Amino acid sequence: MSRQVQRIRTPEEDELASKLQELSSLEGRLAQGELDLATLGGVLESLEIRYRRIVGTKYLELDTINAAIAEILAARQPSDEQARADARQAYARAEQTAKETEDAALSRKVEAFSPTPRLRELYRSLAKMIHPDLAVDKRDQGRRTWVMAEVNRAYREGDVNRLEAILTEWQSSPDAIEGEDVPSRLVRTIRMIARVRTRLAQIELEMQAMVESDLHALRQKCLDAAEAGKDLLQEMADKVGAEIRAAKASLESLGVTDPRERADIE
Secondary structure, rough: OOOOOOOOOHHHHHHHHHHHHHHHHHHHHHHHHHHHHHHHHHHHHHHHHHHHHHHHHHHHHHHHHHHHHHHHHHOOOOOOHHHHHHHHHHHHHHHHHHHHHHHHHHOOOOOOOOHHHHHHHHHHHHHHHHHHHHHHOOOHHHHHHHHHHHHHHHHOOOOOHHHHHHHHHHHOOHHHHOOHHHHHHHHHHHHHHHHHHHHHHHHHHHHHHHOOOHHHHHHHHHHHHOOOOOHHHHHHHHHHHHHHHHHHHHHHHOOOOOOOOOOOOO
């Protein structure tokens, strides 16, 4: 009667199993971190676009009028270098506001970014599976970086179908099959763990920068206003509207009705 000999795992195999378990845990943290970062980024981007459309258009009108006033005053005081500098600065500010407002107008986003549970689930699964820091070599990292960029784009656009297609394509790829000897896998796993830990630290810094930004502060004010039944962005737009009316009155007192007519101060 033969006895089946139980194979004893080598120290390298034990270490690999331990490292793979550690990596699996870190992959979950990494996927969640990337999800949180992408979600907050999408929320703030959406708020910025809404701000530009609702309030920024008003500031564009106000800056255009103020630039016209500054240029008229400079033209009437040709020897006043400060007035000329103020006029050029006012016009540059109006141009910058115009660019920011135009960028917001071209964006497809209108509503506040609010990802569905399915969208979040797909993103988290893809981030855990595709993340560039889980690459085995430079070539693999480049491919993962490109695909992850597509994942981020689809997530921010709320495109569930695109995320599902990426997931299906990745799972059916021959590259998804793993192999190789234990020592090589152990070294690769250790390096992956190091890269993932580095990325987690980067995510923490990026999240902190977002949370400390003026845009995040504006978001909190909008949320507080909404709880009180108020629309903060519309209130801000109305306030700028009052400044516009006052600026128009000042412009008309200078004998000009169209702020787009520039005085020659060069």
